[in-house]
Amino acid sequence: MPKPSSNLEKLPPYLFAELDKKIDAAKAKGVDIISLGIGDPDLPTPAPVVTALKEAADDPATHNYSPYNGTKEFLQSAADWMKARFDVAIDPAAGEAMALIGSKEGLAHMILAYTEPGDIVLCPSPAYPVYNNYTLLCGGEPYNVPLRSENDFLPDLASIPDDVAARAKLLFLNYPNNPTGAIAPESFIKDCVAWCKTHDVVLCHDNAYSEMTFNGYNAPSFLNVPGAKDVCVEFFSMSKMYNMTGWRIGFAVGNAAAIKAMGLVKNNTDSSAFKAIQRAGSVALSRSTELTAGLNNIYGRRRDVFTEGLNRMGWDFQPSAATFYLWVPVPTGMSSVEFADLLLEKCGIVVPPGNGYGPEGEGFFRIALTVKEDRLREALKRMEKAGVTFSALAQDQPQTACC
Numbered sequence: 001m002p003k004p005s006s007n008l009e010k011l012p013p014y015l016f017a018e019l020d021k022k023i024d025a026a027k028a029k030g031v032d033i034i035s036l037g038i039g040d041p042d043l044p045t046p047a048p049v050v051t052a053l054k055e056a057a058d059d060p061a062t063h064n065y066s067p068y069n070g071t072k073e074f075l076q077s078a079a080d081w082m083k084a085r086f087d088v089a090i091d092p093a094a095g096e097a098m099a100l101i102g103s104k105e106g107l108a109h110m111i112l113a114y115t116e117p118g119d120i121v122l123c124p125s126p127a128y129p130v131y132n133n134y135t136l137l138c139g140g141e142p143y144n145v146p147l148r149s150e151n152d153f154l155p156d157l158a159s160i161p162d163d164v165a166a167r168a169k170l171l172f173l174n175y176p177n178n179p180t181g182a183i184a185p186e187s188f189i190k191d192c193v194a195w196c197k198t199h200d201v202v203l204c205h206d207n208a209y210s211e212m213t214f215n216g217y218n219a220p221s222f223l224n225v226p227g228a229k230d231v232c233v234e235f236f237s238m239s240k241m242y243n244m245t246g247w248r249i250g251f252a253v254g255n256a257a258a259i260k261a262m263g264l265v266k267n268n269t270d271s272s273a274f275k276a277i278q279r280a281g282s283v284a285l286s287r288s289t290e291l292t293a294g295l296n297n298i299y300g301r302r303r304d305v306f307t308e309g310l311n312r313m314g315w316d317f318q319p320s321a322a323t324f325y326l327w328v329p330v331p332t333g334m335s336s337v338e339f340a341d342l343l344l345e346k347c348g349i350v351v352p353p354g355n356g357y358g359p360e361g362e363g364f365f366r367i368a369l370t371v372k373e374d375r376l377r378e379a380l381k382r383m384e385k386a387g388v389t390f391s392a393l394a395q396d397q398p399q400t401a402c403c
């Protein structure tokens with residue numbers, strides 16, 4: 001067999017591999033594992049969306065190839081939703097919208113459309129791994145843009161050296177953010193748009209969590225900023241919005257030239273999403289407010305339960321206003337991996353260590369609120385029983401005192 005592309009060897013080691021082995025070993029011993037690791041909703045897709053798919057699948061008109069860019073109906077639903085939700089005007093006829101087989105596919109294909117060897121893609125750290133890894137697969141150079149807690153997990157674009165900016169083709173951002181939960185203020189978005197215009201960089205905004213917000217916070221579209229459409233493409237996903245991760249449906253909107261380039265890659269790779277799924281996606285978008293309100297109530301209660309529990313154990317943790325993730329500092333004196341190991345060994349709880357999302361994720365662990373409230377309470381009970389506290393190690397207690 002020939003050797004696969006050397007670009008595959010550039011991919012970072014899968015940091016959760018060790019953890020996965022330990023999980024399997026614990027399961028084999030019969031440990032009742034509580035996984036707070038997976039950003040995959042535990043609740044079903046809302047009934048009206050499932051019904052729409054069933055009806056659409058019964059219609060033979062959905063059985064052949066979809067138009068490459070997506071069906072007219074789906075693209076119009078996306079445009080209508082952008083208008084109603086953000087007051088952003090999108091014209092599908094002008095090439096400003098494209099259906100995606102999940103937003104991950106679009107993010108990856110956008111990188112392929114722009115990246116040649118020697119090109120830089122600006123990738124936040126910590127982050128959803130696709131931006132960094134797909135750049136490597138294309139032979140490009142990811143440049144790490146750190147997201148630090150003291151900067152509210154927003155990047156400092158002014159600190160990017162001019163020679164890096166000159167070679168950069170794309171800047172990836174994601175607010176509300178996975179894994180940190182951080183949100184982007186309007187002034188920051190304006191600065192990003194201006195920076196991308198100055199440096200001739202496509203601003204790729206991954207808005208997968210725009211609808212998962214709490215306490216009255218209303219997440220913006222980056223396309224709200226005047227002139228953003230000159231440089232910005234925004235990626236939306238139905239996956240987390242409506243519990244549709246397995247369905248594979250999302251869309252990109254914004255700059256027509258960038259969408260056209262991405263589309264050229266797509267047209268030579270896939271043949272768009274099943275038309276029946278696009279129909280169901282239209283139904284979900286048209287009933288979005290009603291569908292997301294119920295889900296956010298559930299995630300909101302789970303957030304409160306887990307935050308209160310952490311704070312009883314000595315954390316001083318304030319959840320952000322968005323996403324179903326809690327990005328929590330590990331107890332003082334421990335690394336992310338040490339703390340994740342400890343939660344598994346002493347409590348049967350699985351959490352991803354922060355450094356799995358990039359070097360700047362060290363010092364944190366991520367909680368995904370994708371288990372029922374009673375399991376969250378059980379997880380907290382186990383942690384309290386094991387003596388987990390935020391400051392145990394800071395008070396010069398022996399290593400074992402933490403748990």
Ligand SMILES: *Cc1c(COP(=O)(O)O)cnc(C)c1O
Nearest residue numbers: 102103104128178208237239250
């Ligand atoms: C889950 C997730 C996605 C992927 O969404 P799909 O539409 O299911 O491909 C993209 N970006 C971020 C930040 C995510 O967390």
